[in-house]
Amino acid sequence: MLEVSGLNAWYGESHILHGVAFDVRAGEVVTLLGRNGAGKTTTMKSIMGLVPRRAGSIRCNGRETIALRPDLIARAGIGFCPEERGIFASLSVTENLMLPRVVAPGGLDLPTIYALFPNLKERAGSQGTKLSGGEQQMLAIARILRTGARLLLLDEPTEGLAPVIVQQIGRTIREIKARGFTVLLVEQNFRFAQTVADRHYVMEHGRVVDMIPNAQLGASMEKLHGYLGV
Amino acid sequence: MITIFGKPLLLLYGQLTLGLINGAFYALLSLGLAVIFGLLNIINFAHGALFMLGGFVAWALLEYLDIGYWPALVLAPLIVGVFGVVMEKTLINRLYKLDHLYGLLLTFGCALIIEGLARNEFGSSGVPYPIPDELRGPLDLGFMMLPAYRAWVVVAAAGVCLATWLVIEKTRIGSTLRAATENAPLVQAFGVNVPRLITLTYGAGVALAAFAGVLAAPIYSVNPNMGANFIITVFAVVVIGGMGSILGSIVTGFGLGILEGLTKVYYPQASATVVFMVMVIVLLARPAGLFGKA
Numbered sequence: 425m426l427e428v429s430g431l432n433a434w435y436g437e438s439h440i441l442h443g444v445a446f447d448v449r450a451g452e453v454v455t456l457l458g459r460n461g462a463g464k465t466t467t468m469k470s471i472m473g474l475v476p477r478r479a480g481s482i483r484c485n486g487r488e489t490i491a492l493r494p495d496l497i498a499r500a501g502i503g504f505c506p507e508e509r510g511i512f513a514s515l516s517v518t519e520n521l522m523l524p525r526v527v528a529p530g531g532l533d534l535p536t537i538y539a540l541f542p543n544l545k546e547r548a549g550s551q552g553t554k555l556s557g558g559e560q561q562m563l564a565i566a567r568i569l570r571t572g573a574r575l576l577l578l579d580e581p582t583e584g585l586a587p588v589i590v591q592q593i594g595r596t597i598r599e600i601k602a603r604g605f606t607v608l609l610v611e612q613n614f615r616f617a618q619t620v621a622d623r624h625y626v627m628e629h630g631r632v633v634d635m636i637p638n639a640q641l642g643a644s645m646e647k648l649h650g651y652l653g654v
Numbered sequence: 655m656i657t658i659f660g661k662p663l664l665l666l667y668g669q670l671t672l673g674l675i676n677g678a679f680y681a682l683l684s685l686g687l688a689v690i691f692g693l694l695n696i697i698n699f700a701h702g703a704l705f706m707l708g709g710f711v712a713w714a715l716l717e718y719l720d721i722g723y724w725p726a727l728v729l730a731p732l733i734v735g736v737f738g739v740v741m742e743k744t745l746i747n748r749l750y751k752l753d754h755l756y757g758l759l760l761t762f763g764c765a766l767i768i769e770g771l772a773r774n775e776f777g778s779s780g781v782p783y784p785i786p787d788e789l790r791g792p793l794d795l796g797f798m799m800l801p802a803y804r805a806w807v808v809v810a811a812a813g814v815c816l817a818t819w820l821v822i823e824k825t826r827i828g829s830t831l832r833a834a835t836e837n838a839p840l841v842q843a844f845g846v847n848v849p850r851l852i853t854l855t856y857g858a859g860v861a862l863a864a865f866a867g868v869l870a871a872p873i874y875s876v877n878p879n880m881g882a883n884f885i886i887t888v889f890a891v892v893v894i895g896g897m898g899s900i901l902g903s904i905v906t907g908f909g910l911g912i913l914e915g916l917t918k919v920y921y922p923q924a925s926a927t928v929v930f931m932v933m934v935i936v937l938l939a940r941p942a943g944l945f946g947k948a
Contacts (some may be wrong), residue, residue: 472843498845510840512833519829571845574928 425450425575425606428652431480433463434470440466442630444481448575453597453607455617458627459653464610465507467627468579471608472504473497482566484575499527503568507579507610511552511560517544520552521567528572532603541566558589565596568603576600579610594619614641614648626651661919667798669915675873677911678811679884682866684891684903685815686859689822692835692898693855696746696757701888702881703768704860708734708867709876710772710801713783723786723872729882730868731861738860740942742853765881770877780877814865815904822900831855833896890933896946 426448432440441463448454456464470478473494476520482489484500498504504522506575512520521537521544538545541562547555561581568576578597590613597607597620611617617624618641626634628651636644656663683701690698713728719727741764749756764771772789789803822828834841834848842848867880874880891910895902910929936944 474839474843481936493849494839494842495845495847498843504840504843506840506843510837512836514832514836515829519833521828523829523833523844527845568844 425452425485426608427481427483428467428471428475429481431467431478431482433466433469433475433478435466435476439480440475440630441470443628444470444630446625446632448606448608450574450606451601451604452622453601453609453620454580454619455609455611455614455624456627456632457611457614457617457624457648457652459651460612462627463630464627465579466630468504468507468577468608468610471497471577486554495525498525498571498573501528501573503571503573505564505568505576505578507583507620507640509511509560509564510593511555511563513551513553515552516547516548517550517552517555517563520563521570524567524571526571528574530574532569534570537569540569540596558585558592561585561589561593562596563578565593565600569600574604575606575608577608581609582611582616583614590616598635612652614652656882659920662796666919669919670912671798671800671804671915673912673915673918674808674908675911676914677908678808679866679870679907680888680891681815681904681907681924682811682862682869683884683888684895684907685818685900686862687888687892688895688898688900688903689818689831689862690859691857693751693831693838693893694746694757694852694898696749696761696856697754697755698856698859699758699762699885700741700764700768701761701860701863702883702885703765704734704738704881705863705870706772706876706881707737707768707879708864709783709871709880710776710867711725711864712868712871713781713876714835716783717781723784723868727868728866734864734867735857735861739853739857741860742856746856747849769878769882776876776878778878780875780880781869782875785872803872807873810869811866812908814862815907818862819900819904836923869927887929890929894929894933894936894943896943899943899945899947902943902945 428447429445431441431444444463444467456467458464466475469475471482473492478490480490484502486501489497489500490495515523543559544563544566547559565578565581581593594616601607609617609621618638621638623638624636624641625632658666683705687698687701690696708730711733712726715726721870745760749760785803789806791802792799793802793805822831830841830846830851834851838848870880891906892903895906910932914925914928917928
C-alpha cells in the first residue's frame with residue numbers, strides 16, 4: 425500500500441531525514457515510534473509533500489508520489505490528520521468535516537460518521553476550535569474517513585488528551601482497521617501503540633533503525649526502552 | 655427652512671447621498687483588497703489601476719463594439735478578471751515566499767505602468783461615459799430628489815457586497831477559501847488545488863474592482879487618475895476595518911463614506927482628513943482594526 429525508500433528531507437539547510445525506508449501493507453496499522461526530533465512528523469509531512477525539499481521514493485498503491493503536489497498526493501488516496509489537528513477556527517464543525525475533497529468512491533457517509541462520533545453531530549454548527557481537545561481530534565480523524573482515501577496518516581492523535589479520550593481514540597482506530605482502512609500512526613506512547621498496531625518501526629536521528637512486530641513487543645521491551653529512553 | 659444643528663436639511667441629505675456613493679466604492683474596493691490580502695498575503699497596490707481599467711474597458715466596449723452599459727457591467731469585470739489571472743500567473747505568484755514589501759513594490763509598479771499607459775493613450779482629462787437611458791433623471795424620494803443613477807450605484811454596490819459575503823460565508827468554495835486563508839498547506843493536503851484557488855481569488859478580487867470602475871464611469875467620467883484618487887482612502891478603510899476582514903471592509907466602507915459626507919456639512923476643512931484621523935484612533939485603540947482578529 426505504501427512503500428517508502430531512501431527518503432531524504434530538508435528544512436532549509438538542515439537535513440532532517442537520512443534515507444528513511446519502511447512499508448505499510450494494505451489493512452495494517454503500523455506505527456512510527458521514536459523520541460522527540462527523531463523525524464517521525466517530518467516523515468509524515470514528507471509523504472504528504474509538505475516539506476520544502478525531499479528526495480527518494482514514496483510509492484502509494486504502486487504509484488510514485490515523490491514529485492507530486494500535496495493535493496495530487498491526497499488524490500492518490502491518502503488522508504492526513506496532522507499533529508496539531510488542523511481544525512480551522514473560521515469554519516464550523518460541519519464545514520471542517522466537509523472540507524477534505526472526496527478522492528475516491530467508498531468513503532464513509534455522514535450517518536456512519538455521526539454514528540462513530542456522536543459528539544460531532546451535536547456540535548455540528550459550533551465553531552471548529554470551540555470543541556474540546558478530544559472532540560477536535562475526533563473531528564480531525566472523522567473528516568478524512570469521508571474522502572474515500574484508504575490510507576490514513578495519523579500524527580500523534582493521543583497527544584495531550586485525557587486517558588479516557590485516549591482509550592476512545594484507540595477504539596476508533598481499531599474500528600477503522602476493522603473497516604479495512606490502512607493506518608500509519610506516529611506515537612510517542614508505545615503503551616498506546618501496542619493496543620492498536622500490527623507492527624512498529626523505530627526511528628532515530630532521521631532513520632528507521634528497527635522493526636518490531638506487535639507480538640514481539642513484550643519480548644523487546646528492554647531494547648525499546650533503550651531506543652525511546654523511557 | 656428645516657435645519658439640523660444649524661445646517662439646512664437638504665444640504666445634509668445631499669452630502670449624505672454623496673457620502674453613501676463614495677462609501678459604496680470604498681466598500682467594493684476594500685472588499686476585493688481584503689479577500690486578496692487574506693489568501694495571498696499581497697497588498698494589492700494595483701487595485702486602483704484595475705478599478706480604472708474597468709472603467710476604460712467599459713468605455714472601449716461602447717466606443718469600438720457598441721456594447722452598452724448593462725453588458726459592460728458583466729463583461730468589463732470578466733475581462734479585467736482575466737487580466738488579473740494573467741498578472742497572478744506571470745508575476746505575483748513568484749512572490750509568495752518573499753517579504754510583503756516585494757508584493758507591495760510589484761503591484762505598485764504595475765499600477766504606475768497601467769496608469770501611465772492610460773494617460774498616454776487618453777490624456778489626463780479622460781473620456782466621458784454616458785449614463786444609461788434607463789437611469790437618467792431624478793428619483794423623487796418624497797423628502798428629496800435623488801439622481802436615479804446614484805441610487806442605482808448604492809443599491810448595486812450593496813447587492814454585490816452582500817452576494818460576495820454570502821459566497822464566502824455560506825458556500826463550499828467560501829469555506830475552502832476561509833480554510834486556505836488560515837492554513838493553505840493543510841488545505842492542499844486535503845486534495846484542494848490551492849494554487850488554482852489563489853489565482854481565481856486574485857481574479858475575483860480584481861473583477862470586483864473593475865465592477866466598481868464601470869459603476870463609477872458615468873459619475874466621474876473615465877480618467878487615468880480615478881483609481882489613484884480613491885485608493886489611498888480605500889487602504890485606510892482596509893486598515894480601519896481590519897486587514898483581511900470581509901464584513902469589516904463592507905461596514906467600514908459605507909460607514910466612512912457617510913462620515914466623510916457629514917464632515918463636509920459640519921466642518922468641511924476636515925473632510926479630506928477625517929478618514930485618516932479615524933484610522934489613527936482605531937490603530938491606537940484596536941491595532942488589529944475594528945473587525946480584525948488580534
